[in-house]
Amino acid sequence: EVQLQQSGAEVRKAGESLKISCKGSGYTFSSQWIAWVRQMPGKGLEWMGIIYPGDSDTSYSPSFQGQVSISADKSFSIAYLQWSSLKASDTAMYYCARREGFCTNARCYAYFDLWGQGTLVTVSS
Amino acid sequence: QSALIQPASVSGSPGQSITISCTGASIDVETNNRVSWYQQHPDKAPKLIIYEDSKRPSGVSSRFSGSKSGNTASLTISGLQAEDEADYYCCSYVTNNVWVFGGGTKLTV
Numbered sequence: 001e002v003q004l005q006q007s008g009a010e011v012r013k014a015g016e017s018l019k020i021s022c023k024g025s026g027y028t029f030s031s032q033w034i035a036w037v038r039q040m041p042g043k044g045l046e047w048m049g050i051i052y053p054g055d056s057d058t059s060y061s062p063s064f065q066g067q068v069s070i071s072a073d074k075s076f077s078i079a080y081l082q083w084s085s086l087k088a089s090d091t092a093m094y095y096c097a098r099r100e101g102f103c104t105n106a107r108c109y110a111y112f113d114l115w116g117q118g119t120l121v122t123v124s125s
Numbered sequence: 126q127s128a129l130i131q132p133a134s135v136s137g138s139p140g141q142s143i144t145i146s147c148t149g150a151s152i153d154v155e156t157n158n159r160v161s162w163y164q165q166h167p168d169k170a171p172k173l174i175i176y177e178d179s180k181r182p183s184g185v186s187s188r189f190s191g192s193k194s195g196n197t198a199s200l201t202i203s204g205l206q207a208e209d210e211a212d213y214y215c216c217s218y219v220t221n222n223v224w225v226f227g228g229g230t231k232l233t234v
Contacts, residue, residue, distance in 0.1 A: 108217075
């Protein structure tokens with residue numbers, strides 16, 4: 001079965017570090033981009049960043065640049081989202097999603113066709 | 126960062142049709158970027174329902190359709206059913222391998 005399986009819910013204190021994961025199965029993980037999406041309580045989806053597991057090429061939304069770190073281990077088909085110092089405002093559900101389609105310099109026909117179940121991160125102050 | 130603007134909420138009665146709009150510079154026809162749409166039920170992960178402006182993934186009801194004109198994309202749901210009550214998000218590529226979601230629209234049936 002093609003799926004993205006995310007790690008379980010986490011509870012941390014402000015200032016602590018955290019790394020959550022997203023494991024792909026049923027397809028060639030290294031060949032498709034994986035994005036991370038935040039959803040704060042009662043709010044909408046926010047696109048955070050994306051990684052190509054094959055070579056770890058990574059891009060971040062300006063809103064999240066410097067706030068989080070995205071990495072991947074293609075040998076284990078896992079993508080990671082990491083914080084070095086959590087804030088209470090990082091409390092949210094985090095989803096990973098696989099990018100399908102293609103982009104060139106001239107056009108982008110990509111979309112997110114496969115989603116993980118989400119990881120709830122709760123940070124207390 | 127380019128924004129995608131959606132109405133906060135729409136409503137309709139069972140059997141009716143509704144349309145949700147999504148407006149932004151990143152989806153203007155001149156950019157050649159395509160729009161995707163996602164449905165999210167409470168406490169569930171988002172689900173792709175429309176890609177490349179108007180295509181439906183396998184398994185998605187034909188009651189869902191998408192279109193785009195100028196810098197506005199639209200999602201139409203016909204023959205509304207109670208199960209369609211959910212949040213809906215549009216999404217497009219912006220630049221430099223960065224994407225953006227619309228603010229989301231809550232559909233009440």
